[in-house]
Each structure stands twice: as structure tokens, then as C-alpha cells.
Amino acid sequence: MAYKTDIEIAREAKKKPIQEIGAKLGIPSDDLLPFGHDKAKVSAEFIAAQRNKEDGKLILVTAINPTPAGEGKTTTTVGLGDGLNAIGKKAAICIREASLGPCFGMKGGAAGGGYAQVVPMEDMNLHFTGDFHAITSAHNLLSAMIDNHIYWGNELEIDQRRVVWRRVLDMNDRALRDIVTSLGGVSNGFPRQAGFDITVASEVMAILCLALDIDDLQKRLGDIIVAYRRDRTPVYCRDIKADGAMTVLLQQAMQPNIVQTLENNPAFVHGGPFANIAHGCNSVVATTTALKLADYVVTEAGFGADLGAEKFLNIKCRKAGIAPSVVVLVATVRAMKMNGGVAKADLGAENVDAVKNGCPNLGRHIENLKSFGVPVVVAINHFVTDTDAEVQAVKDFVASQGSEAILSKHWEFGSEGSKDLATRVAQIADADMASFAPIYPDEMPLFEKVETIAKRIYRADEVLADKKIRDQLKQWEEQGYGNLPVCMAKTQYSFSTDPNLRGAPVGHSVPVREVRLSAGAGFIVVICGEIMTMPGLPRIPSAEAICINDDGVIDGLF
Incomplete structure (x- = not known):
């Protein structure tokens, strides 16, 4: 069966005027600054007027370490948001804006996929509202x-x-x-x-x-x-x-953007720090505004839970005074097989043993997330090549970890495929089971904060930092910056700093190359291993395939 590409599906979207989308959340049209017919910014005055309203339930979507097989974290975020609305809940989505660098480099786009997308897809992946x-x-x-x-x-x-x-x-x-x-x-x-x-x-x-x-x-x-x-x-x-x-x-850029999913549900798309070299979450103002307007807010944190979720929970939640009611951890059968040693070309063939061998990566993320005091649900983002036996192997493993895994087919069927996931996530959120707390206190010395993340989240034996770096951290403590959280800059592909080390490695070290004080943002950036704060393009960048076709529309984004 031939499936449509993401961009083909996005082009067929029956979008509603953005004023109708805002109205779903009670935003008057006068408080929307429109950018065309399908996107708008929400006024600062309206946001300020919502401050005393009660917050809805916050749902964080994160993932295992990314593999070339794809995990679909944003796709699941969108699919879950649509699923919650489909079962009668008032839900909004909060995701990040796409950077031109990876769009023209490796990714080619970042607005979800299949029938779980945010539109207008081309605008979101290119200049959007100019933020x-x-x-x-x-x-x-x-x-x-x-x-x-x-x-x-x-x-x-x-x-x-x-x-x-x-x-x-x-x-x-x-x-x-x-x-x-x-x-x-x-x-x-x-x-x-x-x-x-x-x-x-x-x-x-x-x-x-x-x-x-x-x-x-x-x-x-x-x-x-x-x-x-x-x-x-x-x-x-x-x-x-x-x-x-x-x-x-930055005055206009500070105002969050509102767009819509393929199913015409509201989505805030605002801000976009990378999770491997920055803190990896959409804006606080977008998330806190959504929490005042919706009963459930589904947001994502970048890359694997060792990066994006760790920073969401240790930095964003701490700074914004918010806490998730439940965390959804996205995994795929294909990614489990890659973690189990299967080459990308062989992922289509059933291999239950490889799935089982790759599950320790998933297990470690579950354990790490639970250490923050939040309930964890695993969303198995379904691929059409997955077999029942492979899916069951993931479900059985997750059950052995004291959590539950739910198969979700939002990519293929939209909200109809994510209702099971949405129903269970809403039940857990409503049960108020979370007792969230960051994994280190403000007053802990800076180097100990780095060690805490390296040992408790990455499961490293030690942090390697020369005297110059340790002295710099001590100097910042003496200057009054010791209570800041730390923002780890590390490869997204592994728990370690070696991108080729898949699974759940132990016995490794975390080398710290440089530390930077972000006094305005309010954190210390800790640059580990070979990570670059200015990436390069791959040998064959996505830009080579992006063009305007004979019909005058954009091709190559996906």
C-alpha cells in the first residue's frame, strides 16, 4: 500500500481561519495578531489577563535516544493532543519552532508526520512568523x-x-x-x-x-x-x-504563535532551543498560557529523555513553577531493533530477539523519569512494518519495569488511532499521582550538579573536568551564580558522550570541554565531548532536494 508523504497530507488539510481556532480556547479575535489566515500571535494583554486562572494538566512527551529509524516524538505529541480532543477533552498542544539549520541539513522539517501534523507545515519549517x-x-x-x-x-x-x-x-x-x-x-x-x-x-x-x-x-x-x-x-x-x-x-517575537493541527485543534508553536546544546523546550509563556486556557496541555521536550526531559524537569519546571502530571515516553519497535544491533536496511524483517535486546535503553529512560516522581506511560508509535510479536515484546518489557505501554496509530489514522493512549493518559493525569521534584536542589555546588546528572541520568562513573573548569565553576559560585541549574550540551544519540554507544551503557566517563555562564537565561551551559554549538551540514544536505515544483509549491520538506 502506497502512503502519502507528510507534505502531501499537509497540503490537503482543510484548515479553518485562525480566529476559529483561537475561539476554541476563548481567545477573542481582537487578541490575535494574524499572520495570514492560518497563523497568529496571541496578545500580551490577553495573556496577562489569564494569570489568576487555574492551570490545566500538563503532559510531557519525551522519547528514547533518537536513532536513524525515527521515533516520532512530535508526531506523538500532535496525535495525543488530537486524541484528547477526540475523546471530549479540551486540549492544546505546545511544541517548538523549527530551525532552518536542521531543516536544510538532516531533518527536512519538524511539524509532526502522517495524519498527526501541525499546519501550515511549509511556513512552520521556514520563516514562520519571523521569531x-x-x-x-x-x-x-x-x-x-x-x-x-x-x-x-x-x-x-x-x-x-x-x-x-x-x-x-x-x-x-x-x-x-x-x-x-x-x-x-x-x-x-x-x-x-x-x-x-x-x-x-x-x-x-x-x-x-x-x-x-x-x-x-x-x-x-x-x-x-x-x-x-x-x-x-x-x-x-x-x-x-x-x-x-x-x-x-523581540517585542513581537515574545508573543506566542497559535496554529492548528490537521484536525483543527489549537497548537502553540513558540521558541526553539535545541535540546543537545540548549534547554530543548518551547517557551514558558506559551506553556503557561496554554495551561490557563485548556484542561490538558501536551508539550514535548527535545531528543531523548536524558536531554530534553531532564532539562524540562530540572530547568523549565523549576523556573516556571510548573509540573507534569504524567510523562509519555515515545518508542518504536524499529528503534528498539536498532538499539538491539539491527542495521537500518534490515528493520523491516521481524526480529523479536533484537527488540528485546534493544529494550534496556527504554528501561533506563523509564527509571530515570520515575526518579523525578512522575508516572510514566510508554507510547509505542506504530509503524506499518511492526508485527504483533514485536509490539508484545515491548509491552511485556515495559510491564516488567512497572509501567505500561500503549500502541498508538496516530501517524496512520490521526486521533482515531490515538484514542487508547489519550484515554489512559487523561486517567493518570486526573488521578494526580505525580509528586514531582527536580533531582538536585538549587544550593548544591555546580560541579556536583553536573556529577548528579552524569551519574544518575547518564549512568557514568565519573565526570572528567580539568582544574581550569572546576576553578571557573567555583568562581561563578563566589560571584553568586551557584544556585543556577546546569544545562548539559551532549550528543543526543547516546546516554554517553559517544554517539555510537547505543543501548544502556555503563562504565563510561563524561568529559567536560567547556563551561559557559548564561546569567540572563539563568543556567550554566556544560559542553561535553565533541558536541558543537554550530553544527555542520551533512554530506548530502536536505537542502539539495528542497525546491519549488512545476505547480509552484514547495517540495522536499518532510
Whole structure:
């Protein structure tokens, strides 16, 4: 049987005017800033007016470590949201915006799949409402103002060797990782080494996604440390006087975007920090707004639960004062087989033993999530090649871990295929079984926080960090930053820092290469192993296949 591609399905969507979608959540049309007919931003005034309303139930969707076989975390998030609405619940979805870098690199798109998608798919995967461009512009405005300050006399006495604010671009471009700026003579400034990160790794992105409102946004922007003086005292963004103009550029980007699923259910799509190099969650303002407007809010955290869910629970929940009622852990039979040693080309053949051999990766994620005090349901995202025996092997394994696994066919059938999952998730959420708590307290020393995550979540034996890194962490503690959470930058493909080490490895070490203080966002970034904050394109980037076809529509996004 031939199945339609995601983009073919998305093109056939019968979208409703965005005002109708907003009305489902009680948002008046006057409080929607429309971008065309099918997407809009929700006004800050309306959001502020919801503050005293009671919160709905928060449902977090996460996954096992990603494999080339695909897991379908966003697809499951959308399918579960549609399923909840289909069984009569008032539900909204909250997901992240897509970055152009991976769209043109490896992914080709990030709006769900099959009959569990958010539309307009092409817009969401490309420029959308311009939020990422605004973040890029605000970030680079600060870069320009730092260099300009130094050029015009350097009144703040910035040590040019200690400018820590890098530039950003929303594209995978390895050539920009390390650069030299200001060559070409006196009129161009003072030459120095610099570099670019991808926009989704920008502290401005993290700040926008953690800020509570526009005033909190400006305060956090002002708190950014951009450089140090010769005496090692910090220079802040507010010292450069860039925070006001940056806030102006971000004013509209701060307002969450609302779109719709294929089944015309509301979806907030706002913010997009990567989970492997940033904190991996959509914006706090989108999630907290949705919780005021819907009885159930389904949101996702990036990549595997060792990254996205850990940061959602240790950083976002801590900062926003929210807590999930239930966590849905997405797995596929195909991914279990890959973790069990089967090559991608052989995934179509039944192999129950390989499924069983790959399940320890799933088991470790279940155990880790339970350690936060939250109930865990495993969603088996169904592929048409899965056999009954393979599905049963996953269900039996999950039952042995004290949880339950539910087969969900949302990719193929939309909400009709996710009703079982939605019914059980709603039951657990309504039972108020969660007793959520982060796995480390604010007052724990920074290096101990890193060790706690490495040992309890990654199951590493040790963290390898040289004296320079440990001294830097101690110095930040002395400066009053010791109570911040840590944001681990690590490969998404493994519990370890070796992307090729699948399954549930033990006996490994976590090497820390660098630490960065994100004082505005309010966390310490800990860069482990070979992870890059500016990715490169693969040998054959998705961009090669993306084009406008003879009918004038976009091909190649998927």
C-alpha cells in the first residue's frame, strides 16, 4: 500500500481561519495578531489577563535516544493532543519552532508526520512568523554594540581577549565556528578571534523561552554577561545599553504563535532551543498560557529523555513553577531493533530477539523519569512494518519495569488511532499521582550538579573536568551564580558522550570541554565531548532536494 508523504497530507488539510481556532480556547479575535489566515500571535494583554486562572494538566512527551529509524516524538505529541480532543477533552498542544539549520541539513522539517501534523507545515519549517530572525537580529545587535563600544574608546575597559559574546546565524555553517573579525585596517576596529553559534544555541533564544513577560525579558537581557575586564569583573549587556533596543526587536517575537493541527485543534508553536546544546523546550509563556486556557496541555521536550526531559524537569519546571502530571515516553519497535544491533536496511524483517535486546535503553529512560516522581506511560508509535510479536515484546518489557505501554496509530489514522493512549493518559493525569521534584536542589555546588546528572541520568562513573573548569565553576559560585541549574550540551544519540554507544551503557566517563555562564537565561551551559554549538551540514544536505515544483509549491520538506 502506497502512503502519502507528510507534505502531501499537509497540503490537503482543510484548515479553518485562525480566529476559529483561537475561539476554541476563548481567545477573542481582537487578541490575535494574524499572520495570514492560518497563523497568529496571541496578545500580551490577553495573556496577562489569564494569570489568576487555574492551570490545566500538563503532559510531557519525551522519547528514547533518537536513532536513524525515527521515533516520532512530535508526531506523538500532535496525535495525543488530537486524541484528547477526540475523546471530549479540551486540549492544546505546545511544541517548538523549527530551525532552518536542521531543516536544510538532516531533518527536512519538524511539524509532526502522517495524519498527526501541525499546519501550515511549509511556513512552520521556514520563516514562520519571523521569531528566529528577530532573535538572530537582537543577538547580533548586541555583538555590533560591543565592538562599537570598544572602537569608540572602550570606556568600560573591556579586555578584548575576553569578549565571550559570540555571533549567531540560524544555519548549519561549520566555516563560521571560529573566525577572526575586524581585519582590514584601523577603520574596521581591533582584530580578534570570534565565532558563530547556531541561533537556537543563543542565550537570547533561551531567555525568550524562559521569560515570563516583556519586563522579565528586558531584565534577563540586561543580565547577559558579554565580556570581562582585565581584573576579571564582568561587563553586562545593560552596561553596553543594548537591552532596550534588543527588547524592541523581540517585542513581537515574545508573543506566542497559535496554529492548528490537521484536525483543527489549537497548537502553540513558540521558541526553539535545541535540546543537545540548549534547554530543548518551547517557551514558558506559551506553556503557561496554554495551561490557563485548556484542561490538558501536551508539550514535548527535545531528543531523548536524558536531554530534553531532564532539562524540562530540572530547568523549565523549576523556573516556571510548573509540573507534569504524567510523562509519555515515545518508542518504536524499529528503534528498539536498532538499539538491539539491527542495521537500518534490515528493520523491516521481524526480529523479536533484537527488540528485546534493544529494550534496556527504554528501561533506563523509564527509571530515570520515575526518579523525578512522575508516572510514566510508554507510547509505542506504530509503524506499518511492526508485527504483533514485536509490539508484545515491548509491552511485556515495559510491564516488567512497572509501567505500561500503549500502541498508538496516530501517524496512520490521526486521533482515531490515538484514542487508547489519550484515554489512559487523561486517567493518570486526573488521578494526580505525580509528586514531582527536580533531582538536585538549587544550593548544591555546580560541579556536583553536573556529577548528579552524569551519574544518575547518564549512568557514568565519573565526570572528567580539568582544574581550569572546576576553578571557573567555583568562581561563578563566589560571584553568586551557584544556585543556577546546569544545562548539559551532549550528543543526543547516546546516554554517553559517544554517539555510537547505543543501548544502556555503563562504565563510561563524561568529559567536560567547556563551561559557559548564561546569567540572563539563568543556567550554566556544560559542553561535553565533541558536541558543537554550530553544527555542520551533512554530506548530502536536505537542502539539495528542497525546491519549488512545476505547480509552484514547495517540495522536499518532510
